[in-house]
Amino acid sequence: MLESIFRAPMLFFDRNPIGRILNHFSKDIGHMDDLLPLTFLDFIQTFLLVIGVVGVMVAAIPWxxxxxxxxxxxxxxLQQYFLQTSRDVKCLECTTRSLVFSHLASSLRGLWTIWAYxxxxxxxxxxxxxxxxxxxxWFLLLTTSQWLSVYLDVICAIFVTIVSFGALLLVECKYKCECLWYIYIL
Incomplete structure (x- = not known):
């Protein structure tokens, strides 16, 4: 990325403010160093947990x-809907962050002029x-993530409730069938 910036023509720097360039450097490197390993670890843990839970549930009650x-x-x-929305909101957040960096960089470069006037x-x-x-x-980006989390939690709670009642009904039906079988034999 640095090599591309060094070889970029001057027109690139005229069209792209310094804040946007700094934003991309800091954000991309930050994601690679900080967020990517943690996200990958969370993904592996959650994936294995889901596979284990579903496997045990299906082994216990195949229905x-x-x-x-x-x-x-x-x-x-839900994931597809969230990803489409999240990309747009993340782009908006990056654009607004670039404005902050650009303004800060230009203010620091022209500090003497700002003081003079x-x-x-x-x-x-x-x-x-x-x-x-x-x-x-940034708040919009955080709330979209929370929206997904709430929807997934509600769906999982409904699913667990249905599975629990379904398991109870299957046990009750099995018990009644066994009772009827014993009565029939007697």
């Missing part, structure tokens, strides 16, 4: 496999506006 298939389809549909208050208000916009986009 559950019928209910697991629509649940998987529903999770897949006594425009500190104007630049402070502009920075606050950019920061507020970024905070709104």
């Amino acid at each position: 559950i496999a019928i209910a697991v298939i629509p649940l998987g389809i529903l999770f897949f549909v 006594k425009a500190e208050q104007k630049f402070q208000e502009l920075f606050d506006a950019h920061q507020d916009l970024h905070s709104e986009a």
Whole structure:
């Protein structure tokens, strides 16, 4: 990435503000170093947990496999909807963060000029506006993740309730059938 920036023509720097370039460097490297290993670890743990739980449930009561298939389809549909929305919101958040970085970089470069014209208050208000916009986009990104979490929790709670009552009904039906069989034999 650094090599590409070094070899970029001057037109690239005219079209892309320094804040956007800094944003991409900091965000991409931060994701690779910090978030990617943790996300991969969480994925592996959750995947193995889900496979284990579904395997035990299907081994105990094979009829559950019928209910697991629509649940998987529903999770897949929710995931696709979330990913489309999340990409757009993440792009919005990155764009608003670039505005903050650009304003900060240009303010630091022109600090002497800002002091000479006594425009500190104007630049402070502009920075606050950019920061507020970024905070709104960041909050929107967090709430979309929470939305997915709440929906998945509700769906799982409904599924567990249905499976629990289904298991109780199967046990009760089996018990009644055995009782009727014993009465018939006697």
